[in-house]
Amino acid sequence: MAKFIIINGPFDFHQRVYMLNNFRHITGKFVFNYLEQNFYKVAMAGQAKSTVDSLRLPLFLNFEVTIPPIEEIQEIVSKVGVLKNKYQSLISSAENAIKLMGERRTALISAAVTGKIDVRDWQAPNG
Secondary structure (H helix, E strand, C coil): CCCCCCCCCCCCCCCCCCCCCCCCCCCHHHHHHHHHHHHHHHHHHHHCCCCCCCCCHHHHHCCCCCCCCHHHHHHHHHHHHHHHHHHHHHHHHHHHHHHHHHHHHHHHHHHHHCCCCCCCCCCCCCC
16 A cells, blocks of 8 residues: 655655655645545556555556645645544544443453452343
């Protein structure tokens, strides 16, 4: 699976890692968001397959990117950032709720096994 990251500052990279930089008439964050949303579909359409799953440079070089005016790019990047933050907050809340439910389930099972609660007359709720 392709992974896209933004790095500001020095870094090292190796084979199977491509660096995109020095953008003109476009921003790095726009390219990041665009690739994150669209590149996987192209790569998985069979164009990236060989004996080993990998993404070859020609796939990047021939990947088409729609470039709107810079003002629209900035607006898109801003709105995408807001939405990503919103969804990440929702995901974090859901993950915390799942963790809490797991802890409560474990505590309930432990209480039932040790006899701290009587489950013999318990009935599941309808629904």
